[in-house]
Amino acid sequence: MAKKNLWILAIIALTILSSVLMVSCLSMPPKGMPGENGREDIPTFCPPQPSSSYEIERRMLIPEAGQASFGDVSKRITRALKEPPFQYPEIRYYALPYGGFAIVTRIEQFNVDGTPKETGRWSVEYAPPDKLTLSTILQCLFKAKKGYFRIIAFLITDVIKPFCGDEKVDMEKAIDWLGKGGIRLPQNIADQEFGPSHYCLALIYEFEKPGDDEPAIYIMPSSRSTADHLTKSKIMEKLGEER
Amino acid sequence: MKIAMSRAKKSLATVWTIWFILIFLLFVVQGIWGKYEGKNKEIWAWFLSALMPSVSLIIGIFAADQREKPEKKEHVDIFLYRLAMLFSVCYLFVVSLTILLEWRSGLSTVAYYEMSNLWVGPFQGIVIGVLTYFFRQRGA
Numbered sequence: 001m002a003k004k005n006l007w008i009l010a011i012i013a014l015t016i017l018s019s020v021l022m023v024s025c026l027s028m029p030p031k032g033m034p035g036e037n038g039r040e041d042i043p044t045f046c047p048p049q050p051s052s053s054y055e056i057e058r059r060m061l062i063p064e065a066g067q068a069s070f071g072d073v074s075k076r077i078t079r080a081l082k083e084p085p086f087q088y089p090e091i092r093y094y095a096l097p098y099g100g101f102a103i104v105t106r107i108e109q110f111n112v113d114g115t116p117k118e119t120g121r122w123s124v125e126y127a128p129p130d131k132l133t134l135s136t137i138l139q140c141l142f143k144a145k146k147g148y149f150r151i152i153a154f155l156i157t158d159v160i161k162p163f164c165g166d167e168k169v170d171m172e173k174a175i176d177w178l179g180k181g182g183i184r185l186p187q188n189i190a191d192q193e194f195g196p197s198h199y200c201l202a203l204i205y206e207f208e209k210p211g212d213d214e215p216a217i218y219i220m221p222s223s224r225s226t227a228d229h230l231t232k233s234k235i236m237e238k239l240g241e242e243r
Numbered sequence: 244m245k246i247a248m249s250r251a252k253k254s255l256a257t258v259w260t261i262w263f264i265l266i267f268l269l270f271v272v273q274g275i276w277g278k279y280e281g282k283n284k285e286i287w288a289w290f291l292s293a294l295m296p297s298v299s300l301i302i303g304i305f306a307a308d309q310r311e312k313p314e315k316k317e318h319v320d321i322f323l324y325r326l327a328m329l330f331s332v333c334y335l336f337v338v339s340l341t342i343l344l345e346w347r348s349g350l351s352t353v354a355y356y357e358m359s360n361l362w363v364g365p366f367q368g369i370v371i372g373v374l375t376y377f378f379r380q381r382g383a
């Protein structure tokens with residue numbers, strides 16, 4: 001009798017154990033699928049040495065008094081990027097390996113004066129200049145078809161040396177940054193406090209195609225300052241606007 | 244209506260020579276400024292193939308005229324002369340426009356000039372045909 005009870009107890013215990021295992025397995029996200037709020041949801045990005053960089057003033061990102069989170073800073077930058085006239089419809093988020101996050105824009109083609117191209121802005125092939133002045137026509141007539149490209153990134157971190165290595169950036173690899181990043185900032189990163197030691201660094205990765213059929217060259221240092229890049233793309237103006 | 248053959252030939256030769264020199268100088272300056280860096284061979288090949296056959300034809304005719312001077316003053320139908328002049332000017336204009344608008348093209352320079360052979364090539368054939376027909380006239 002006692003032996004029979006023992007068997008029944010063993011079967012019940014096994015059933016409970018397997019049920020618990022089954023439920024826990026079903027509730028786990030499948031391997032390789034993003035979870036809900038985990039930081040591991042967005043890939044990690046260690047920014048290489050940029051063509052130029054510029055620390056965005058804190059007052060442009062958050063209210064002078066009061067606390068702010070990474071999410072607030074992200075919203076501020078995202079809004080500035082998505083506002084007209086030069087909208088950046090595609091941006092991606094990355095986690096930084098040393099803490100913080102990065103926002104990366106799609107590669108864009110810009111004019112010699114630094115303004116984004118109106119036609120062929122998102123093309124990685126040469127596009128003729130938008131404004132037809134005598135000077136631009138003469139330049140185009142006598143000089144090679146040069147294409148100027150840039151990727152703008154924003155780092156939000158508290159690390160003093162945020163760059164990984166000083167290798168030259170390959171344009172093809174840089175284009176992939178858009179495809180590999182997350183489309184939203186995960187909640188667990190967004191909830192983190194943008195403390196007094198945190199700062200926002202704008203980075204420019206600049207490339208030049210010296211002629212058609214020629215590979216792009218990484219420009220380091222940039223021909224113009226990051227502040228100038230941000231001013232010409234109206235991002236600085238949008239960041240400076242009243243919230 | 245007729246026009247003196249020597250005068251007609253001189254007018255045509257003047258138009259071709261001046262236009263050829265201008266385009267040639269444009270190419271030289273573009274080359275010096277590095278516009279065609281790394282692809283000079285292909286671009287000059289296009290330039291020579293677009294202009295040299297017609298220019299050579301005109302030079303050849305002049306050379307032949309110098310060797311065997313006609314005994315009497317020849318005249319040619321003015322319509323033929325105007326036709327030859329019209330085709331010449333139109334062709335030279337099209338070639339110039341092709342060069343001047345290259346920068347507006349999204350194609351690579353070499354691909355653009357290769358593509359331009361679609362309109363330059365047949366047009367050139369017609370122009371050479373008209374010029375040859377004109378120069379072969381031996382009117383009274």
